[in-house]
Every structure is written in structure tokens, then in C-alpha cells.
Amino acid sequence: MSISTSNSTPKNASSGTSTDSKNGTMSATTTTEATRRPHLSGMTWLVWRQHRAAFWTILAATALSVAWIVYQRGQMMDFLDGYGYPANSLDEVGNEFQQYGDAFSYVSTGLTAIPILLGVFLGAPLLAGDLENGTAKLVAAQSASRTRWLATKLGLTTLVVAVITVALSAAFGWWWSPVKSEVTVMDWTSSEAFNTTGPVPVALTLLSVIGGVAIGAVLRRTLMSMVVTFGFTVVLQLVWSSFILSLGNVITVTTNKGVIAENSFPTLPDGVYQIDESYITSSGKLLGWSTCAEGDSDAVREVCLKKADVVGWSVDYLPMSQMNGMQWFGASILFALTAGIAVFLFFWGRKRLV
Incomplete structure (x- = not known):
């Protein structure tokens, strides 16, 4: 009695294996699909x-x-x-x-x-x-x-x-x-x-x-x-x-050293946005900065400011911070x-x- 054997050819695409042609043995191989790039779908x-x-x-x-x-x-x-x-x-x-x-x-x-x-x-x-x-x-x-x-x-x-x-x-x-x-x-x-x-x-x-x-x-x-x-x-x-x-939150700074003297205007931080400036009286009342005309002499302005009871500046500003x-x-x-x-x-x- 003779025994016959049949060798089936492996399908590499589905099984992931291949046949060694020299010794007839089956060797496993790793088959990977082409790397796909991320894509929309x-x-x-x-x-x-x-x-x-x-x-x-x-x-x-x-x-x-x-x-x-x-x-x-x-x-x-x-x-x-x-x-x-x-x-x-x-x-x-x-x-x-x-x-x-x-x-x-x-x-x-x-x-x-x-x-x-x-x-x-x-x-x-x-x-x-x-x-x-x-x-x-x-x-x-x-x-x-x-x-x-x-x-x-x-x-x-x-x-x-x-x-x-x-x-x-x-x-x-x-x-x-x-x-x-x-x-x-x-x-x-x-x-x-x-x-x-x-x-x-x-x-x-x-x-x-x-x-x-x-x-x-x-x-x-x-x-x-x-x-x-x-x-x-x-x-x-x-x-x-x-x-x-x-x-923003408006910040107000005031002074009480007059408005004519040098350095009487308040020192503000760098980069501020000045919203408004006014004269301030001893009672806290605000007056427009044009109350005493700029064109007048300092002596005339000083009398005007004293009569209006102006003691300093009131400045509203927004800091860059x-x-x-x-x-x-x-x-x-x-x-x-x-x-x-x-x-x-x-x-x-x-x-x-x-």
C-alpha cells in the first residue's frame, strides 16, 4: 500500500506564511500592510x-x-x-x-x-x-x-x-x-x-x-x-x-500740591491710558482743567485757581497691567x-x- 501526500500551496496574503524552496519546509513570515497615513473619512x-x-x-x-x-x-x-x-x-x-x-x-x-x-x-x-x-x-x-x-x-x-x-x-x-x-x-x-x-x-x-x-x-x-x-x-x-x-477698572489718583508748581501732576506708570484729568478742590469737587485758561499768565492763573479752591489734580486712567x-x-x-x-x-x- 502506498501512501500519497498532497502539498497545499499556502496563500501568503491570507496566512502570512511562505514555503522554503530548498528544503520544502514551511517558514512563518510577518506580512504587514502598507502604512496608512491618517486621513479623513x-x-x-x-x-x-x-x-x-x-x-x-x-x-x-x-x-x-x-x-x-x-x-x-x-x-x-x-x-x-x-x-x-x-x-x-x-x-x-x-x-x-x-x-x-x-x-x-x-x-x-x-x-x-x-x-x-x-x-x-x-x-x-x-x-x-x-x-x-x-x-x-x-x-x-x-x-x-x-x-x-x-x-x-x-x-x-x-x-x-x-x-x-x-x-x-x-x-x-x-x-x-x-x-x-x-x-x-x-x-x-x-x-x-x-x-x-x-x-x-x-x-x-x-x-x-x-x-x-x-x-x-x-x-x-x-x-x-x-x-x-x-x-x-x-x-x-x-x-x-x-x-x-x-x-477695565478705572484707577483714580489725586494730588494736593497745587497744579502750577513743577512736578505737581501725578506720576503715572508707563503705558497707561489716561481717560480724564480734572482739577480737584479741597472739598473733593472736580472742575474741568480749562476752568482757568491756559493762556493766562501764571500769576493770573494762580489767583483764579486759589479763588476756585483748587488744590491739585484728579486723574483717571487704565494701567497696561x-x-x-x-x-x-x-x-x-x-x-x-x-x-x-x-x-x-x-x-x-x-x-x-x-
Whole structure:
């Protein structure tokens, strides 16, 4: 009797083994699939693909802007080190620092326009375009819910906006920090400084973008939504800028050594924003600083001030040390408004985003 054996050929793709052709033995091998790179899938992939041109443009422009800011800071620091700052005051530098001051002005103006630009060109069309061309109906007919679609749209857009604004805010604040106390370079209470550093640009841009999304969802027409969003973001900037000073705690300092003598005016910390100055009488009453005209001689002014019972100055100001607290307080208000609009979108959009 003969015994026959049959050798089965192993399938390397499924079993992970291979045959040694020399001795006919089976040797185990480790088969690994090609390493996959992290990639988006499902609804996230769909939303990214739909808006990838806008997202990549924004991210690329941000990267170039940050690189330019880093270069400008290096140039400025070389100048300041050579000049001997801060031992030597910039008040005596003349026009040599003007180019760096102009650079601050140009960049800060551009950064203050970002909430408006993103609100109009990213936020307003985000849902309005889908509602106008029928894409929203197509999505609603699929297995994914409208809530998930809306959450992905807002989530991915919010992430991109947060990344670019955090990067620009950090870069610009880092550039400005060496000369932050120099009012001649940039006043910290101005919108060009306050709205472009810290958490404020993030919060202000998110409110502009999510506000634009809500406007687009309600109006359902892209062009009309962009026009209305432009008006909304401009008004938001104006109202917010007028609201900045009320975020801080005003400090009042008074003197009682007259107002004409040398060094009679109170000494204020560097970089303060002076809100008001008045004469103060012995009874504590405040009088306008023009009570006794500046054009009169010192002798006439002294008689006038004595008659008015003026004993010194009363000065109201905001110190720069409050800037960070004011920014976070203001940003928390903006974040709360943004969250409120987002909640409205979810409750309203569950039935009407078709």
C-alpha cells in the first residue's frame, strides 16, 4: 500500500506564511500592510473636500503671514539691540524706527480685517450655498442626520478659524512684546492692538464667522447673505471697539500740591491710558482743567485757581497691567454670544435646513 501526500500551496496574503524552496519546509513570515497615513473619512471628509479650497487658502496665507512676522521681529530686535533699547528711550531715536512702526500699523490693520473677511467669504456661504443650490436636500436624503452634517460643518470651520487666529495672535503679540509699553508705537487700548492679541481675535473672528453662518442659514441666498454679513461684522467691530474701555477698572489718583508748581501732576506708570484729568478742590469737587485758561499768565492763573479752591489734580486712567484680564473678560462675552448663535443654529436647523 502506498501512501500519497498532497502539498497545499499556502496563500501568503491570507496566512502570512511562505514555503522554503530548498528544503520544502514551511517558514512563518510577518506580512504587514502598507502604512496608512491618517486621513479623513465620512462626513468630515465630505465637508473638508467641499470647502478644501477655502481652508487651504486660509491656512497657507496664515503660514506666510506668521513667517513674515517672525522675520520682521528679527529685524526689529537687531535694531533695538544695536540702539541700546531699553536703556536708551525710543523718544530720541527719531525717524530711524519709523519703518518698524509702519510695519506694525500695516499688519495690525490687516489683522483687524480678518473677522470681516472670514465672516463674509467663509461664514456667510457655508450653509447659504448648500441651501441655494440644493446640496442641503441631497444631504438630508442620506443616512446621516442634518444635525451631524451641521455639527461637522461648524466644527471643522471653527477648528480652522481657531488655528489660524491663535497662530496670528501669538505671532503678532510676540512681535509687539518688546515695545509694548511704547505708546508711540501702538496704543494698547486701540482696536489695532487690543483686537489682534490674546484671546480677543479668536473670539471676535469666531463670532463673525458663526454669525455669518446663521445669516446665511436664515436668508438662504449666498450673495445676499454675504452683503448682510458684511454689515453685521462692520457694526460688530464698531460696537466692540467702543466697548473696550468699559472692560477695565478705572484707577483714580489725586494730588494736593497745587497744579502750577513743577512736578505737581501725578506720576503715572508707563503705558497707561489716561481717560480724564480734572482739577480737584479741597472739598473733593472736580472742575474741568480749562476752568482757568491756559493762556493766562501764571500769576493770573494762580489767583483764579486759589479763588476756585483748587488744590491739585484728579486723574483717571487704565494701567497696561489690566490688558490681559480685560481681553479674557471681553473674549468670554464674545464666546458666549457665539455659543448662543450656534445653539440657535442647531435648534432651528433641525427642521429648516432643507
